[in-house]
Amino acid sequence: MIHEIFDFFPFNIASGPEFLLFYFVLSASGLFFATLARKALGASLDRAAQPGGAPAER
Numbered sequence: 001m002i003h004e005i006f007d008f009f010p011f012n013i014a015s016g017p018e019f020l021l022f023y024f025v026l027s028a029s030g031l032f033f034a035t036l037a038r039k040a041l042g043a044s045l046d047r048a049a050q051p052g053g054a055p056a057e058r
Contacts, residue, residue: 010022
């Protein structure tokens with residue numbers, strides 16, 4: 001039984017296809033945003049590590 005404080009979406013999703021779809025969408029979007037953050041932070045750190053602040057070659 002769910003406590004009344006957690007009786008709202010997404011905490012009250014029943015197990016099954018609906019939950020799996022929600023979990024997939026949440027994990028895929030998290031992976032997408034983590035990839036964007038990795039690219040932006042990596043590029044920034046690469047530029048900062050070069051002597052003279054020259055732009056990184058691609």
